[in-house]
Amino acid sequence: MAASGFEGFEKRLELRFSWHYPARDWLGLRRIEFHHLERVLALVQCTVVSAVGNGFFDAYVLSESSMFVYPTRVIIKTCGTTQLLRSVCPFILLAADLGLTICSCRYTRGSFMFPELQPFPHGSFKDEVSYLEDRLPAALSDRKSSVLRSNNMAHHCWHVFTATGCARLGYVTGDGSYTIEVCMTELDRASAGRFYPTGIMEGCSISKAMTRATGIGDINPRALICDFAFEPCGYSMNGIDGDRYSTIHVTPEEGFSYASYECNGSVHDAKDEITWVLRKVAQVFGPGSMSVSITGVSQEVWARIGGSLEALALKCCDRSDDEFPGAGTVIFRTFTRMTRSETTTGGYNGW
Numbered sequence: 001m002a003a004s005g006f007e008g009f010e011k012r013l014e015l016r017f018s019w020h021y022p023a024r025d026w027l028g029l030r031r032i033e034f035h036h037l038e039r040v041l042a043l044v045q046c047t048v049v050s051a052v053g054n055g056f057f058d059a060y061v062l063s064e065s066s067m068f069v070y071p072t073r074v075i076i077k078t079c080g081t082t083q084l085l086r087s088v089c090p091f092i093l094l095a096a097d098l099g100l101t102i103c104s105c106r107y108t109r110g111s112f113m114f115p116e117l118q119p120f121p122h123g124s125f126k127d128e129v130s131y132l133e134d135r136l137p138a139a140l141s142d143r144k145s146s147v148l149r150s151n152n153m154a155h156h157c158w159h160v161f162t163a164t165g166c167a168r169l170g171y172v173t174g175d176g177s178y179t180i181e182v183c184m185t186e187l188d189r190a191s192a193g194r195f196y197p198t199g200i201m202e203g204c205s206i207s208k209a210m211t212r213a214t215g216i217g218d219i220n221p222r223a224l225i226c227d228f229a230f231e232p233c234g235y236s237m238n239g240i241d242g243d244r245y246s247t248i249h250v251t252p253e254e255g256f257s258y259a260s261y262e263c264n265g266s267v268h269d270a271k272d273e274i275t276w277v278l279r280k281v282a283q284v285f286g287p288g289s290m291s292v293s294i295t296g297v298s299q300e301v302w303a304r305i306g307g308s309l310e311a312l313a314l315k316c317c318d319r320s321d322d323e324f325p326g327a328g329t330v331i332f333r334t335f336t337r338m339t340r341s342e343t344t345t346g347g348y349n350g351w
């Protein structure tokens, strides 16, 4: 790995809100004026590079990853040396002005490639947790922080903090919805090379050409894609499909290559939909290592996903699960590319 480079691993924050009775309107947080969002993002140290919305939510591609604003939920994911947690207090205040009270907070991230470059409080998980503990209202009393470890790949640990106020604040769990977060490193060089603009792409939008040429556009053909190509390399996209979002961010530079995929879904979706999606994601990037974290699905769904990645020569080398009060179970798996001998001898080590 390079001594120093762009930090691809994102920090992700999800804040959910409930209405003060009797206030309620169908736009909720989507009423926050754009200049207020820009001020919050300035604190985090990133900007909006493009935006799209539908009847359910607004999706923003940021200079460092993405933000999704639903009527009662905001998801913000930022990479590099951004200070994501500085957005917590402003969002709580902006929501309060609209009659919304925070009822849950979830913060997740992988292990940084260059932790020494992270500004406070992101230099350590302990500082991040203290920062959140100090700023969240006491009513979010069910709290837990945990690091789900990968024994075989020390650089693929999953850091999770949750705080909920449960039913008394209107927070609902167990509705069958889930979120998948995928982090991939050591991207196949040919695949990573497609995220550098080339002369062949002249004459049409570079980002659209990347979406098409890489196969990203086929992951969910129903989704409206808002994509962005960085100079001299790099790519981000948000997909919107009804109330579902998906997002991909790519750092293609050799030595610290990284790509992430994230989407939300429901256990009531077609049985093999998520399996197909993850297979396609693995095919697009050809990662040497891949971690998958899911909140809200059963072990049975996991077994299907694992079997399908194995068929792409990715073996599960670690598993770690943890229960979070009021927030459900987080399942974390890490995979590595099989060696040639493992693929020929069927080296699958079980799920």
Ligand SMILES: C[S@@+](CC[C@H](N)C(=O)[O-])C[C@H]1O[C@@H](n2cnc3c(N)ncnc32)[C@H](O)[C@@H]1O
Binding pocket: 006, 007, 008, 009, 010, 063, 064, 065, 078, 079, 080, 230, 231, 232, 233, 234, 235, 236, 249, 250, 251, 252, 253, 258, 259, 260
């Ligand atoms: C696509 S952005 C999104 C970050 C995402 N979390 C990731 O690393 O996969 C990161 C890539 O864009 C490149 N890049 C170029 N200009 C950038 C900018 N102003 N801000 C962030 N990334 C930029 C980086 O070198 C890197 O390859």
